[in-house]
Amino acid sequence: MPVNDIRIVKRELRKKYREIRENMSPQKKSRYDELLKKGFLASREYKNNDIVFAFVSKPIEIDTISIIEAVLKDGKRVAVPRCVTDKREMDFFFIESFDQLEKSTYGLMEPIPDKCEKVTDFSKGVCIVPGLAFDSEGFRLGFGMGYYDRFLSLFQGDKIGLCYSSCVKWKLPHGFFDRPVDLIITERFVRNIRKRKANRRQ
Numbered sequence: 001m002p003v004n005d006i007r008i009v010k011r012e013l014r015k016k017y018r019e020i021r022e023n024m025s026p027q028k029k030s031r032y033d034e035l036l037k038k039g040f041l042a043s044r045e046y047k048n049n050d051i052v053f054a055f056v057s058k059p060i061e062i063d064t065i066s067i068i069e070a071v072l073k074d075g076k077r078v079a080v081p082r083c084v085t086d087k088r089e090m091d092f093f094f095i096e097s098f099d100q101l102e103k104s105t106y107g108l109m110e111p112i113p114d115k116c117e118k119v120t121d122f123s124k125g126v127c128i129v130p131g132l133a134f135d136s137e138g139f140r141l142g143f144g145m146g147y148y149d150r151f152l153s154l155f156q157g158d159k160i161g162l163c164y165s166s167c168v169k170w171k172l173p174h175g176f177f178d179r180p181v182d183l184i185i186t187e188r189f190v191r192n193i194r195k196r197k198a199n200r201r202q
Helices: 003-022 027-043 063-073 146-152 192-200
Strands: 050-054 076-086 089-093 101-103 109-111 127-128 133-135 158-162 183-185 191-192
Touching: 027 063, 027 158, 027 183, 050 063, 063 076, 076 109, 076 146, 089 146, 109 133, 127 146, 183 192
Parallel strands: 050 076, 050 127, 127 158, 158 183
Antiparallel strands: 076 089, 101 109, 183 191
């Protein structure tokens, strides 16, 4: 399929899944977000890692703020990204509280470099990967900026997609260099992508 066609398809899919999220009532979103938080904290990937790579959520996204609070309360380390806009890359910094954040690129809450320790080791940890939608193979539909695509190509730890079940599709368009998550957690089910792939190879 030509690249231009894929871009058009992705644009339409982003519009669709944005509408699904925007039309969700605050009560339902709050209930689902709590279930997603519980699912993440109960996961083997979370329990086996001492570092959580997370993003500070916007209203349209899964609520990660309460997850970050729970992780810090558990005594684990939390790293969140700061966009390097001229390179379309991200630097991650450890935070100990939300006081170390400021509103920055694209209106996101990002770490203040002078107040945080920069992360240099991406060989371990668990990463909460943002996405408007995920598919059955763990590939995601992002917001179209490409920051996480670049990061995930280097990250060697566990990757988890938190997503509403209404935004999980059987198949999404993806490129050769896209990296799937290892686990998808929704308010209704958990899909272990890594385990399914291992079973197919046996």
